[in-house]
Amino acid sequence: MSMTQALTRVGEIRTEISALQDPTAARGASSAGTSGTASGTGTASATDFASVLAAVGAGDAKGSSDLFGSLLSSLTGTGAGTGAGTGAAAGSLDLAGLFSSLAAGATSAGSATSTGAAAAATPAATTGATTGAAGKAGAILDTAKQYLGVPYVWGGESLAEGGLDCSGLVQLVFGAHGVDLPRVAKDQMRQGTEVASLAQAQPGDLIVQRGGKHIGIYLGDGQMIHAPKPGRTVEITPVTDASVTTIRRVLG
Structure with missing residues (x-):
């Protein structure tokens, strides 16, 4: 890999690093970017970075020092020349590690976001089912x-x-909401589950x-609505455990 090709690839990798840190800035850099790149805008990776470093290592010592300095200058925007030498090489290796960490961090963040969304969806569904049952009970009471x-x-x-008589009221009200109950109280008291x-x-x-x-x-709150007996009308009255034969739950 020539120095020009290496610098071109480094420019692409730099853009990808910017995308991980600031997607908005990366879009700006991309629009102003290099139309003459050799390999297009493919996704950069730590492996790509390593390839550039390997190509540098294959050159002579003097050429390597110069190229490492140029690489560092391209990535950081600071002056680095022949005198950078071995220090620049070490810096380049650190940047490769940083790139790997950034890439791993982006993947981890994406996974965490997906997991969080899925976790949030589960309790929402459960709550919806509970609210539906309570909502139906509320509608029945309103009726x-x-x-x-x-x-x-x-x-x-x-x-x-x-x-209406007592069981006629119960059958009429629940039937209006799609809950079928027998006609008389002795049969209605066998429906659902006992409380x-x-x-x-x-x-x-x-x-x-x-x-x-x-x-x-x-x-x-210790109250029931019922049709009590001849001479009375449908009314709301207190109820106690002592007066109850059984309590039946017919709603889900």
Whole structure:
């Protein structure tokens, strides 16, 4: 490799080092760069750097000293001539090591960014699923509250019948959100999974009372919405563990 070729390749490598340190500056340097390069704008590497150094080492001692000085001057922009000698050679070797470190650092940073993005995506998906279940429960409760004040009618399962009974209210509200439940309380109390106590109950759970003769929807904070009995209307009332036969979770 001639001195001219070596210096040309060093110029390309210098541009690549700039790209690792400051991509914006590298683009500027590239636009103003050398159109007469022998090998184009291929990606530089520590191996390329080593090739230049090997070519220098193959020359005579005097030529090597001169060329090492020129290499150092080209890379650092400082004056370095024949007197640089062995010191310039050592400096060039250090720069080769620096180039390798920069290249490894860029690869490592890219890997870390990808890993970080993937890690961030996983909890986002899990949170989304949890929020979806809570959101559905909230929508169900909003629908149930629309029936507040509707009269209790035994066997009633729609407003067309003039009112609703307890299990009719539950079936109507959950059905509006795509959750199919049996018609009567004794069958509804067998749906989903059992919840041990009110302390573990969540909004949207079914509250079963009187051995399965009555049912309502848990609102949270120790309250339920239900159609209580003839002469009353759909209302919100307190609920305690002592009054509960079972609690059933029918939402995911």
